[in-house]
Amino acid sequence: MPRLLPLLVIAVWIFFWYRNRKRATARPACTTTAPAATSRLSAEAAALGLLPQDQQDTERVRRDPQIDGAREAAERGAWEPAAEAMTAIGKDWERRTALVIALAQAAAEEDAWLTAWEAARPGDPDAAAVRARSTVFLAWELRGGHTADRTSAEQFEGFHRVLLRAREDIARAIELAPEDPSPHVSDLWAGLGLGYPHAYMHELWAEITTRAPYHYEAHYSALQYWCAKWHGSAEMARDFADKAASGAPAGTLLPALRLVAHFEHLDRPFLGRHYRTPEARAMADALLADLPAVRPDHPRLPEARHILAFFLVHQKRYAEALEQFRLVDGCIGSVPWRYYGDPAARYCDYRERAVQGAK
Numbered sequence: 001m002p003r004l005l006p007l008l009v010i011a012v013w014i015f016f017w018y019r020n021r022k023r024a025t026a027r028p029a030c031t032t033t034a035p036a037a038t039s040r041l042s043a044e045a046a047a048l049g050l051l052p053q054d055q056q057d058t059e060r061v062r063r064d065p066q067i068d069g070a071r072e073a074a075e076r077g078a079w080e081p082a083a084e085a086m087t088a089i090g091k092d093w094e095r096r097t098a099l100v101i102a103l104a105q106a107a108a109e110e111d112a113w114l115t116a117w118e119a120a121r122p123g124d125p126d127a128a129a130v131r132a133r134s135t136v137f138l139a140w141e142l143r144g145g146h147t148a149d150r151t152s153a154e155q156f157e158g159f160h161r162v163l164l165r166a167r168e169d170i171a172r173a174i175e176l177a178p179e180d181p182s183p184h185v186s187d188l189w190a191g192l193g194l195g196y197p198h199a200y201m202h203e204l205w206a207e208i209t210t211r212a213p214y215h216y217e218a219h220y221s222a223l224q225y226w227c228a229k230w231h232g233s234a235e236m237a238r239d240f241a242d243k244a245a246s247g248a249p250a251g252t253l254l255p256a257l258r259l260v261a262h263f264e265h266l267d268r269p270f271l272g273r274h275y276r277t278p279e280a281r282a283m284a285d286a287l288l289a290d291l292p293a294v295r296p297d298h299p300r301l302p303e304a305r306h307i308l309a310f311f312l313v314h315q316k317r318y319a320e321a322l323e324q325f326r327l328v329d330g331c332i333g334s335v336p337w338r339y340y341g342d343p344a345a346r347y348c349d350y351r352e353r354a355v356q357g358a359k
Contacts, residue, residue, distance in 0.1 A: 041348075045355045048322075050329050056344040061334045062302040067095075071102040075110075079117035079127075086126035093212045097182040098299035101217075104133035108141060125177035132173040133186040135166035139193060163193045181211040181218060188221040192230055201225060214252040216300050219244050223257055227264050234265035245286065251293030255286040256304040259311055263336060270336075275314035284311045288320070302327070306334040313350050318357025325351045 041052040066085055073081035082103050089096045107114045107130060114134065117127045139162035142155060167190055173183035184207050191201060201222075208218045226232035226240045241257035248254040262283060266274050274280065287308050294301050305324040312321035328334075329351070337343035 042352055042355060044359065045352060048326065048355065050326070050351065050355070053344045053348045055330065056347060057331045057333065058338070058343045059333045060331045061306070062299065062328075062331050064098075064297070064299065067099050067102050067299070070099060071106050074103055074106045074113050077113045079113045079120070082113075082130070083117060083121070083124070083126060086129075091179075093181050093215055094217065095297070095299060096180070097185055097215070097217045100129050100133050100182045100186075103130045104137050107131070107134035108137035123176060125173065125180065128169070128173040128176045129180060129182050129186075132166065132169040132183050135162060135169045136186050136189050139163040139166055140189070159193060163190050166190050167194075179211055181208050181215055184208045184211070185215070185218045185221055188218065188225060192221075192225050195231060196225075198231070201231075214248050214254060216253045216256075216298070219254060219257055220260070220300070223261060227261070229264070234261075237261045237265065250290055251295065253290065253294055253298060253300060253304050255283070255290045256300075256307065258283040259287060259304075259307050260335065263307065263310075269339070272314040275311050276316075280311065281315060284308060284315065284317075302331065303334040306332065307336055309354070310336050310350060313353050313357075316357065318354045321350075321354040322358045325354055 041050070066088070070082045070085035073079075085099055086096070089099055103114075111134060114127065114130060117124065118131065121127060139159050142159050142162055166186070170183050170187050170190065173180075173186075177183070184204060187204055188208075190196075191204065196204070205222060208215065208222075212218065223237055223240055224230060226236045228234050228237065232240075238258070238261045241261040244257050245255045262274075262280060263269050268274070287304060291301075291304070291308075294304075305328045309321045309324035309328070312318075312324065332343060332347045337347045340346040
């Protein structure tokens with residue numbers, strides 16, 4: 001019996017080690033729904049005028065009367081307000097691209113109003129820009145949002161066929177308005193799906209930056225191409241973001257690209273330790289320093305505030321995070337929340353951490 005005792009001890013140790021290891025490996029890498037207790041609106045959050053979970057709009061990132069009004073009119077079948085809004089925006093390329101995207105999303109659902117616009121004004125460059133982006137949206141809807149292994153051959157066939165058609169629409173839009181960068185931005189998303197070679201992407205990028213060197217929407221779109229999940233790598237994406245941010249004047253929002261690139265290349269992007277490194281803190285500080293110079297009507301400003309608040313909560317900089325949450329509350333259709341199964345619950349969870357931590 002004394003000889004068997006060490007063997008029994010080892011056997012018991014192995015049993016418990018294996019059981020604990022099995023439990024650890026069965027645990028999901030990150031949770032996708034927030035605990036119910038933290039989803040309720042606390043008294044402190046209510047006193048600050050923050051909205052409850054069921055009043056968070058998970059589809060939009062901001063309310064913009066000009067852009068929203070044009071899209072809502074299009075959804076009702078009227079093209080004239082869309083055309084008027086495009087004319088009013090003129091060569092404000094950042095807002096023009098945002099309006100093109102909003103109208104194109106509506107046209108991808110129902111394009112009778114856009115067809116009527118094209119018939120009433122043949123050769124209208126504004127309608128052509130919307131048509132080009134709507135065809136890109138239509139292609140991505142045909143593909144669906146699943147990973148490649150969960151996407152059927154029929155979906156891929158339709159996806160590539162419509163993207164090739166989109167290239168024709170993009171070429172026409174460029175011909176009709178050579179100085180407008182928005183059709184080229186649409187081409188970035190066509191290239192994401194068609195797998196444009198790096199050499200072509202560099203040529204396309206030169207066309208965009210010649211027209212609008214600090215165009216945030218274009219930079220964000222190109223960053224997606226250079227991410228590891230598409231046609232680049234973590235190093236390429238971070239290098240692209242660093243070069244864009246370091247060479248930009250104040251008020252362009254381009255420092256936000258560093259945060260996006262960092263978030264996109266984490267195996268477990270919701271673990272706080274990834275955001276408490278000196279590098280991650282410097283990214284947040286650079287974006288904080290840029291925000292005062294950003295125009296208030298910049299269409300991507302709220303999205304930058306969302307990811308900044310996410311970083312700041314993980315860095316336990318709760319008062320600074322709360323300031324961002326108060327400026328974006330109510331519209332949360334943004335990174336990082338849309339990566340969660342229940343975006344509103346997770347957003348409110350992080351917001352509450354900021355509320356309580358800032359007390």
